Amino acid sequence: MLPVQQLGAGDHAFVSYGCDHAARDIVTTFAWMGLAQQEKVVIFAPPQLKEEEVWARIDVPGPLVADARRRGQLAVSSMRTLIHPQDRFTAARQWQRIEEETDQALDEGYRGLRTYIDMHWVPDLSADVDVMMHRETHADHLFADRPYTEICAYDTRWFAPDVLEAMHHAHPVSLLSHTGALHTESSPHGLRLVGEADVATREQFNAALRKTLAGKAQAGQVSVDMSRLVFLSAACAEDLVQLSCDASSPEHVRVLCRPQQAHLLRRVGAEHLSHLVLSEVSC
Structure with a gap:
């Protein structure tokens, strides 16, 4: 499980959405991250949307998107266009074209190619769902040692x-459904946090920490993995320090975190707690 901001070259990601706002949130962030990393970005939008509607979803005031659009670094396309001149979808044809597009992006001087593929192309091309599923489960070669990143976005209102x-489990990476979300996941050793810990998710953040620290108190040591957080507020950092001091807390709390998070935690008091160990990792 990853937030969309942490996708990188070689990632093949699944995301589902049940409302158009959530889909817009993911595709916009994905596109902007690609532009910032000097990658070429192609958006395969829902066929029912007009091209200008797609541009309106990812554009914001400022010259970046307009310049990227003019240069061809950011493009809107369709599965029909990608597999042309074939009019029937085959996995082999799509794989061939993606490899060609990746090579072309590199030839044009970009660091790689990233695509957002809305899976509404399946009914648009009257493709067999089983053929689509075969493509998804046999596409590893597209990502092996290649600077290619792909999101496959499934509308829960259409797919069974x-x-x-099946597609959730078939993809190596699953994305949080929208930016600003927090995913908490318990493990035998402690707790893993993914997404954003801020004012909107602070209650969820604290509830997960309390449950984990209390449940692991008898074990003597617990691990809290924060390395997949893309944002940690000062308030949530203070909460972690305070909760680790409670009487019901384990004797040792090991926090896996990125350098910026470690700096913040030290600023709010972690450096004064001998039982709170910060282990810095890079992601």
């Missing part, structure tokens, strides 16, 4: 639950 479940 069993298909969504």
